[in-house]
Amino acid sequence: MKWLQRVIQAWQKAREIPYLGRSSFVLAMILLLTAIALDWHSSHPDDGAGEAIQQAQMAHMDVPKTILVLSRILPYLNLWVSIGAPLLLFMIWRRWNDLRRLMAPVSIASVSIVAWMIASEVVDYVAHSQMTEMGEPPAPVAFVFKLIFIALAVGSIPFALQYYRKTIILERYTLRTFVHPLLFCFVSFCSLWIIMDLLDNLKDFQSANSSFGEVLGFYLALLPYIYVTVMPVALLLAVLYALTRMSRANEIISMLGAGRSLAQVLRPVFLCTLYAVLLSLAANYYWAPRAEGNRKAVVRALEEKGVDSIMASSIMFHNTQTRRTWYTATFPFSLRSGRERMHGVQVREESPEGTPVRTILAPSAAWTPSGGWRFFDGQELLYQNGSVTTIQPFPLRADGTHVLELPGIEETPWSIVSYALRADFMSVPEIVSYLHAHPKAAADKLAPFRTHFWHRFALPWQALALVLVAAPLGVAYSRRGSVGGIAGSVFIFFIFMFVNNLFLNLGKGGHLPPWLTVWMPHLLFGALGLVLFNYRSQNRDLPRFKLGLSKPKKSQIARPRNRSAPLPGASAT
Numbered sequence: 001m002k003w004l005q006r007v008i009q010a011w012q013k014a015r016e017i018p019y020l021g022r023s024s025f026v027l028a029m030i031l032l033l034t035a036i037a038l039d040w041h042s043s044h045p046d047d048g049a050g051e052a053i054q055q056a057q058m059a060h061m062d063v064p065k066t067i068l069v070l071s072r073i074l075p076y077l078n079l080w081v082s083i084g085a086p087l088l089l090f091m092i093w094r095r096w097n098d099l100r101r102l103m104a105p106v107s108i109a110s111v112s113i114v115a116w117m118i119a120s121e122v123v124d125y126v127a128h129s130q131m132t133e134m135g136e137p138p139a140p141v142a143f144v145f146k147l148i149f150i151a152l153a154v155g156s157i158p159f160a161l162q163y164y165r166k167t168i169i170l171e172r173y174t175l176r177t178f179v180h181p182l183l184f185c186f187v188s189f190c191s192l193w194i195i196m197d198l199l200d201n202l203k204d205f206q207s208a209n210s211s212f213g214e215v216l217g218f219y220l221a222l223l224p225y226i227y228v229t230v231m232p233v234a235l236l237l238a239v240l241y242a243l244t245r246m247s248r249a250n251e252i253i254s255m256l257g258a259g260r261s262l263a264q265v266l267r268p269v270f271l272c273t274l275y276a277v278l279l280s281l282a283a284n285y286y287w288a289p290r291a292e293g294n295r296k297a298v299v300r301a302l303e304e305k306g307v308d309s310i311m312a313s314s315i316m317f318h319n320t321q322t323r324r325t326w327y328t329a330t331f332p333f334s335l336r337s338g339r340e341r342m343h344g345v346q347v348r349e350e351s352p353e354g355t356p357v358r359t360i361l362a363p364s365a366a367w368t369p370s371g372g373w374r375f376f377d378g379q380e381l382l383y384q385n386g387s388v389t390t391i392q393p394f395p396l397r398a399d400g401t402h403v404l405e406l407p408g409i410e411e412t413p414w415s416i417v418s419y420a421l422r423a424d425f426m427s428v429p430e431i432v433s434y435l436h437a438h439p440k441a442a443a444d445k446l447a448p449f450r451t452h453f454w455h456r457f458a459l460p461w462q463a464l465a466l467v468l469v470a471a472p473l474g475v476a477y478s479r480r481g482s483v484g485g486i487a488g489s490v491f492i493f494f495i496f497m498f499v500n501n502l503f504l505n506l507g508k509g510g511h512l513p514p515w516l517t518v519w520m521p522h523l524l525f526g527a528l529g530l531v532l533f534n535y536r537s538q539n540r541d542l543p544r545f546k547l548g549l550s551k552p553k554k555s556q557i558a559r560p561r562n563r564s565a566p567l568p569g570a571s572a573t
Contacts, residue, residue, distance in 0.1 A: 024090065025105075028083045035079055046074035048120055052127035066126050070119050077116040084112055099165040107158040114154050118147050136414040137436040142429040149282035160275060167268070170255060175268040177246060182238035182272070189230040194219050222295055224287035228280050232463040235273055236470050236493055240486050242269070243474030252475060262537040266471055273467045280460035286427040289456070293425030315420040322410055323350045331417045341366045342413065345375065356383045360404065362394075372407030380404060423452040423508075431456075444510050451507035451514040458518040462500065465522045466493060468529025472536035496525050 049071035053063050091105040121143075129138035164172065197219075205215055243266075246252050255265045315328040329344025341364040349358045362378030375394060382390040394402035418434045426434065431453045435446065470489040500521045507517030 024087055028080075028087055031083060032076065032080055036076060040079060041072045041075040044075050044079075046071060046078060046120075046123070048123045048127070049074055052123060064126050067123055070123050074116075074119050074123065077112070077119055080112055081116050084109060099161065103158060103161060103165070106161055110155050110157050114151050117150050117154065121147060121150070136412075136418075137433045139429045139432040139436070142432045146286055146429065149285050153279055153282035156275070156278065163271070170258075170260070170265075171268045174242075174246075174265065175272060178238055178242040178269050178272060181241045182234055185234035185237045186230060189234055190223075190226050193226055193230060194222075197222075218295075218298065222291050224283040225289070225291040225295070228284045228288040228459065231276055231280055232466055233493075235276060235463050236466045236489065239269060239467050239470045240474045240489055243471065244476070244486065247474070247476040262475070262533075266475075269467070269471065270464075273464055277460045277464050280463065281457065284456050284460055286429065289425050289427045290430075315416060317411075317416045317419045319411060319415075323352070324348065324409070324411065325350075326411065326416050328416060331413070331420075341376070345378075347375075347409075355386045358382055362404070367413050371405065373405070373409050375404040375406070377402050378404070423448040426452065428453060428456050447510035447514065448508040451504065451517060454515045455504060455507075455518045458522060461522050462496065465525040465529060466496065468526055469496075469532060470529075472529070472532040475536055492525070492528075496521060499524070 049067055052067050053071065057063075088105055088109045092102065095101040095105070125138075125143050128136065129140075164175065167175065198215075210218075243252070252262075252265060256262065313330050315326070315331060317326040317328075318324075319326075325348040327344075327346040327348075328342050331342055343364050345360070345362045345365040347358075347360040348356060351357050359381040360375055360378065361381070362375035364377070365373060365375045367373050378394055380390075380392050380394065381388050382392075394404040397403050414433070415437050418437055421430075421434070423431060423434075426449070431449050434449055435453075438446070469492050473489045473492075474486070503512070503517040503520050506512045507514045
């Protein structure tokens, strides 16, 4: 094993080489400037911007200036991020024990990733809003909030590191005591979730001959949804474990004896919880519901042995204004980028009296903003007095394909598929687009979408409500109160989940206002946590709830056990 010792010694010596990190950063900058001088963007275009430009050229449309500008910037951002990722890991490895020197590379990496992600999102949004194959109504305000959440989630990392660097020893110790079980619980619950889901979908992966890389990418895409689902439970158990451990070791009493209040002692726990809520809020705004919806779509495509992931299947849509009934067998996700078509399309037109006028049967169909609908390789049925009079194939084009072009049809793919989508798996921008596309729908139809719109913002805050309840129950000034506090916290957690689902269903059914149903459980349990915290901070016993079934015992005068014994001071006879 001498070779291993030599490798470790060489590794440690490389870590102590002076100016190695700065020289690596300067070398990366030189590579970036060289790529700019050699017009790297012309030979290595960005995939998203390249597809948008190609799609515009195929549709004979003008490419938006925003995409043209970002197509020159994004290749260099891609190069900088690809170079900076290993460089950042290398500098973190060298400066791990020096937080002051670690601030610079972490800040540069955070700003670079934010710029790269925002530029990519802007290209995707402009392409879908101006050259979309879906006809999806744009939601610019929702998109701006999406960019804000990206900046907050990624850009907050240097601020979190700066807070840890500036904290005093007691707060740093409390934070480490809390973060260690939090990471353990989070990783454990994520692993259990993935294993259980893998056991359910293992047959589908095997039948589709999926490789290990595809399965790994499938679950990596699910991480935002897993984070939002698992983090409240992980925070609850981490708070209970950390505070119970500190209470048993009398560390909390020692901190209180040093002149600190209970709020100051638990301040690192609450700040860490708020940071987890911020990340959950950013994930639940767009990526978590999309990840869950994509999971359902990919699994459904594997079951049906489809080439592409299916966004929805067996869609029936009836437009009362145009008197058209649409049926679509499968609606793929890739229709958003124009790489695929709708399959198994049938369109039935009726007269004002309700008799059929025309039926279109097409194996596939596509839609563009400039050309409208195009139906491929099918038949057109014409009716007269309710019976079929003509059956004719689609017109033959020069390339040998049969295509029926109908630019005058008002419906878009988004208006068709959105009618079949569930609000549970839709992000905030998609819900806003749905509400814009169906403004005259029935109130009971729109109630689930309006409820889930507010639910996207309210769901992450359940972690803070649970921590507010668990923190005072986990703090015990004596050895007798820890087990009861843990049991009470777990019991309150299940009650909270039941109340949350109850109010959510009330909102989806239209029985209560949407904003009230999603925020009411958090307000109730958050207020309960503040009351319990007030009792604990004043060193008062927590209130006990009794059912009142047992009768109160009457107080009795204690008597001596041996009645024959003489009372003290009495003379014996």
